[in-house]
Structures are given as structure tokens and as C-alpha cells.
Amino acid sequence: MIRFEHGRARGRADACLAHRPASCQTEHTGNTIRRAGMSITGQCHCGAIRYTAEGADEHHALCHCADCRRWSGAPMVGWIAFREEQVTITGTATVYSSSEHGRRAFCRDCGTGLFYRNAVVLPGIVDIQSGTLDSPQDRAPAAQIMCREKLPWLAEVETLPAFDTYPGVD
Template identity: 60%
Template sequence: MPITGRCHCGAVTWRASEEPQRHSLCHCEDCRRWSGAPVVGWAAFYENVVTIEGETRGYQSSPAATREFCARCGTGLFYRSATLLPGILDIQSGTMDDPEAFPPSAQVMVRHRLGWAREMDKLPAFESYPGMD
């Protein structure tokens, strides 16, 4: 059963023939600034089991890593580092067609976690955006 995903506009799709090696939530500042989100989910796949269709663009976000995004809509998709994660393609788990299928098993870079992120479960929760029901 393949695992599939796509960018926001659908111009880039990906398919993995095996389950991810791990799924982690990253709190580092680099991920936060790149995504614009307080935490980013990453599903790590062996590169050789992933097929990507569509045009991505990338940039070297650090001396050891490249981040790729959809050339059309800008959705963040992939993280590659031959130095830090040889043979691994990290894929933003929010781009999975079924993100519930592989729950995260760890949080990483928690030394960079925003203080208020520790208390998110205590915030009021609404089924939809307040006033938009």
C-alpha cells in the first residue's frame, strides 16, 4: 500500500512504497522560520522508495541541508542532508494524503521549543474558526 502526498495546489505529488522510518515533530528555529509554523512534522523515508512528480525548487538552508518546496504554490515539502541524514528524504507529514496513518513517535529539538508550545493543550479548543460556523 503506497503512501502518497501532495503540495497545496497539487502540482507536486509524491509516493512512497514503504512506511516511514520515523515521524518526528521538530521544534528547531530553522524549521519554524521555513514553515511559518511553531512545529513541523517530518516523516523520514529512504530516498530510494520515494517517487516525486512535479517541479520543486530548493535552497540550501544550512551548510549541510537543502529544503525543497513546490515551484508553483510554495508548499514546503522535502528536507535533504547527505551529511546529517544520508539516504533519507524527510517529507513534511502535513503533506500526506492520510496524515493520521502514521502518528509521530517523538519530538526533536525541544531545546528550541517555544515556551507557549508546552501549554497548547490547555488552550480553548473550537471545532472550527470561532464565528465561522
């Protein structure tokens, strides 16, 4: 269980797991991380792999672990988790064994990272990289995890100059 105290998550952070079991919930507002009655859709960059997930998610979190950073090439990765039976995938993803039990799936055509599974730690769960959602703006994460591995400069990211487009491009 993850508990929130003054905006900071407290709880187990077992390995690189933006991946929490179904018992994961936030008590900051008294709401569970799960969202009932919604479905999501998404795809890889080239569209060769599409997915749909129906019903309530198990959680949606930003993971700061080094393993997820290295896999994605990004300073953190958003993961939204569903029970395996809730997810329908079209297209064939390539699977990479990233650890003894961890399996990461990506599009072999465009390289987009899409799914994470770990049958030992997260039986029956498929984590979906939330940046691949068709409408990621509609599903805000409810937690940050593995913050002990968070890049220290992320604390200052809001102080950086911000541009609506690439500088010099209209």
C-alpha cells in the first residue's frame, strides 16, 4: 500500500516497479488510484501496435528507477497497469527480457516501448507506458515511485526556460 503524507509517498518500493499490485491505493484524498468505468486506447509511434484496456486501472504512477530510465531514454516513465484480461493488443510486439522475471515489449518497427510484465512480482498485470495513450492528458498519474533513484535535477525542472515550440520554430 502507498500512503501519502504531505504530498510524499510512503510505502514499499521493491525494485523498479511502477508496478503495484491491485491492493495499491492512495489515502491522501481517500480515493483509490483505480478509476472505474473507463477505457483507454493507445499505440506505438508508427501505429503497427495498438491496444485497448477496458475498466478500472490498477494504478498509474511515474517511475524514476534507473532501469525504466535506461529502457525509455527518458528521466522517468509513466506506467498505467491493468489486469491482463482487460487488455487487447493488435500487432506483434517484440519482447525483451530486462531482468530475471521482467519482460518489456516494444514495437520492432519504430522502437516504441509499450508494455511491462513480471509474472513473479506482478502476476496477471500488464503495465502500459502511459505516454503511448491516445489521450494521455485525460489520465494523470496518481503517484511517483522509486523516488530514491529520481534524478536530482528534476526538482529544478520548473525553473528552466519554457518554450511553446522548439526555440526559433513557429
